[in-house]
Amino acid sequence: MQNRDDHTKSMTMAGLNLIAQGLTIYDSDLRLVVCNAPFQTMFDLPQSLVTPGAPFHDTITHLASRGEYGEVGGIAAFVAERTSQAQAFQPHYMERTRANGRTISVEGSPLPDGGWVAVYTDISATKAQEALLRARSDALSDQVLSHSEQLAQTNRELAAMITTLEETKRQLTASEARARLTTEMMPAHIAHVDATGHYTYSNQRLAMILPHRGTEILGRPIREVLGEETHAKILTALTAAYGGTATVQEFTDDTSARRIRSSFTPDQMGGVYIMTMDVTEETQTRAALQQSSRRALAAQITSGLAHDFSNLLTIILGLQSRLEGITNLPPEAPALIEGTLVAARRGGTLLSSIAQITGPRSLRPTATDVTALCHDLITLAQPTLPEGMEITLTLDEVGPVLLDGGMLQDALLNLVLNARDAMGTTGRITLHVQCVHDTWIEFRIGDTGGGFSDAALEKALDPFFTTKGAEGSGLGLPMVYDMTKLAGGDVQLANTAMGAEVTLRLPYRAAVPSTTGLALLVEDRDDLRALMRDMLMQMGYSVIEAATADEASALLADLPDIALVLSDIQLEGDSTGIDLAQRLGPHSPPLILMTSLPPDAPLFTQAQQHAPVLRKPFTAHDLTALVAQPPKATV
Template sequence: MAHSAPDTGLLTRAEIRADLTRSGLNLIGQALSIFDADLRLAVANTQYQSMFDLPDALTQPGASFEDTIRYLVLRGEYGAQDDTDAAVALRVDQARTFQPHYFERERANGQWIAVEGAPLSQGGWVTVYTDITRIKQQEALLRARSDALSEQVLLNAESLAAANRELAATNAALQEAQRVLTRTEARTRQVTEMVPAHIAHMDAQFRYTFSNRRLPVVFPGAADNIVGMTLHEALGAPTCAALQPWVARALAGDPQVFEITHPSSGRRIRIALTPDRDGNGVYVLSTDVSAEVQAREALAHAAKRNLAAQLTSGMAHDFGNLLTIILGLQARLAARDLDAEAAEDVHATLAAARRGAALLDRLARISGGREAALEPTDLPALLAELAVLARPSLAEGNVLDLRIDLPEAPLLLDPGALQDSLLNLILNADAATPPPGLITLDARRSGDWLELVVGDTGPGFSPEALSRATEPFFTTKKGQGSGLGLSMVYDETKMVGGTLRLTNGPTGAQVTLRLPWRPVTRRMVLLVEDDDLIRAQVRDQLTGLGHAVIEASSLAEARALTDLPGLGLILSDIQLGDGLGLDLGTALPVVLMTSLPPGARLRDRATVPVLTKPFTPARLAAALDEATRETS
């Protein structure tokens, strides 16, 4: 009965390709089978079934290798077996640890076959069976008629024929291995280029011979294709000078792990240098650990703040009550008609009590928590006001010089904390500078940072002060200082994502504050919130940050407003009365807000910044800034 051609119009492209593959395999002269890593049949051609006379069930994809072997053993394929289970188990175990092989064997029916097997990179193996019965018969005939030929020539001919067949099998295995190796090398390179670290090899002449092209991720501004470049050419003179001694020791055979600060970006970089085994250079692994270092420093200072809290918590309440009583009594005395000497003593006592109250407040700020209060700030005006506050307190003969190089646009800063920090640094510099001296405050932009440097013409920091100055209670003002000033500055700076660095400059001490550069971009914000009271509160926060606000109380109303000219950002609740803020579907920057805790399923669907209600204006400003950066 004739069979009609299959209707390929009803088949998928994958099914058509599979049919073509099966047809091609059925046309080759050898029997072929492929088993996967689970010892299940993946592919077999018709020659495989006919050569071993296998039932249909054992030639279908998914057929068990163990069932196939058991069928062949029971049928006598491998000769008489004393223990069928042991014979099956032996061949199954060999399959689990499959090794490339080639051998020739005579079957029970007298047929000779060459068996050639090779493992696959995806798991499993492929086996090709070739009928070599005629070749063996010709060899036997040649031997039977070998009166005129020497025994040695016959042996050599047979050996050569077998060797040729084995060589062909080996060549095929080598070609497959080369293909797998090439693909593996490409995958390895792709993986290394996805790693957020720089991986490289450098020879004895400090020249890069390999790079995963991730150098700019770790060292901003560096080239990505540095193979063939020297260390100096790739990273510049300052960084090269810092790295060269370490690389030299690694080239001498001594592995190195160290950290440096990248001069231009301020990032903290950890570098591991491993000598290669052939002595021809070093392998380099460079990682940005700025966040780790900041976290480590924050933990150390948090531990010290906890200690400060433990030391003060037991007495702060009672001491505060005593100060309240003292201040009240002295205020009553000051209101009386006292002689000049007594009045002076009363005023001195009041001043000392107020200083004690201020000290308690500063201790509370060290040991307690506080959030940054970011708001649009005119920094030049803030610094001018700071100078007015600080100059009357300077020692006679000392001068404060402001050097401001900043654009006029406002910045997102915590003005109160920043002014307190800078005033503290200026007064510290004044105390360390013998008159006549100069105290400078430089304010400038440095890349993505606002850099504020307070310098003086004093003797500079001692080695102990350089390493311990930010610790709570450490002071060089014996009997006068509280030791809390620089610790407070450090905490205020870290709280807004900045860094503090103490150095000795050419003329004296220098303290450098680096704060994230957050320019204020006034935007038109679409506020979407179905609760009237919450919407009013958030609107006030947005206008306080300098933004114009358009309000919507539902998802439908918001969708009708998303194409307004000039609209720059959307702030929406996740759960609205008529839908989800997640489904706004706009190309504009979006910030979501919710009372759901982190980890909630609905909240985890968000791919944009999410604010947890209630939130401070500082957190709102930071989220708006993050959303705008992600879409810019």
């Protein structure tokens, strides 16, 4: 590569040396970048001043000292003035007569990144011809001669201007190409609509952000491209932008069920620039972090109260037990004592429920067979239902998904039991499971009861709200809500024509498929690499290793048979495991990331948007739990 660059540079200089004009290029620091041989010959410069890096100041000082510019008075002041002009370089064309009597033209143009290029042409012959014409053309009037001279100079200035304009056009074309390339590389749809609502610019990312919208949208109205429903969702923000106010709007795209954020920026001509991004993963992560923060605050508030309340209940239970041992109490005393004991024990149960909501809790997603989980749920719930009640399951084809199966089954069982309690002795409970556009996995539990009351629809997810009277704690649905939000999902309550319906949506993250073969382990600590190598080999993999993301990228490029990548997030060098994840293409092997960072660390949150994340320390069982196991053969 170096030899090729040297050869190209040599050929370029050979070409520059063949032209008759002198040429120089100086950078923004006023140091020489390149010059050709005619420039050195024209001004008879020493080699030190035509070597790349030579200061402009030194060249002007040398020429002024030698009398190139005639009598200049103070050389230092003259050089300072020329240097100042060079720092504020402007396009120009000028002609000057040198001290040796030769006349040259100087044409200069600034460069986009600073510095300038200048071309020096010896026009002595042209000037001599003009003088000869004046001397030998007595018949021509002075006015015609003057006009000819002015026309010749004007032509030279126009030629210089045309050259400058062509260079400016080239720079603008290159700048536009760079700007378009930048917008195409961004993971967002960037567009412009004019005052009539028609697209005048768009990159090719709309279909990636909003599926089924197409890419040929220039000249089409935004209402037609986005569709009536989506256009209605952004209309308020778009109208505000037309009015001169920059706005940001978030909405859920009904076609893909993904969360979308659009920003609207007015221009100066009545149009609007629009940038649209898919923020589904960000929204899921934000919901999980918000729920964790709420839990931490609730735990801080209730821990002290629960401790004191627990002590009081202990005293009440102890005193009531002592009263039971007294023999000469009134006849009604035993019933009162038993009632007090029952209330105190119920208070203890309530404290345990509060502790489950506010206490430390973390999700442990594993490769979960949703079909098996739902069938197990039906098996658990069936014995608790009255004889006149049935439960049915409708299940779309769902492969192994990364979920906390234990928490999910607890939440679904809680909802089934709530549905049972809402129907009395007869009715039907339905559980429907489906994937929504590979964005969510949705669980809908419905019943044929009386449905939610208006108060329940508004407050059923609030702690301690219950419609069961003394039989309910008001903590069942809040616990379901808590689990769902921790996972980055959502809970919706509704009434249907049949009865009540609760919908759980959890982020759909397909489990890493079970394979054997070659695994790439990316870890920069030797001791940890040895431990994890053993884990992978126990799972049936052959293992190759890398210490940096760049080394891992090179191995992935050279070895197409890699079946699994296990990488730390924080690695040696400038690149992280997240950078490695971003380099992987759609046909790259599955990736699992690992880290010792806490769950609320920015890198941890960012990593979850790209791959499953294992927190160190972890066991071989934890690693295996993220890999979808093939179904067992039946005999």
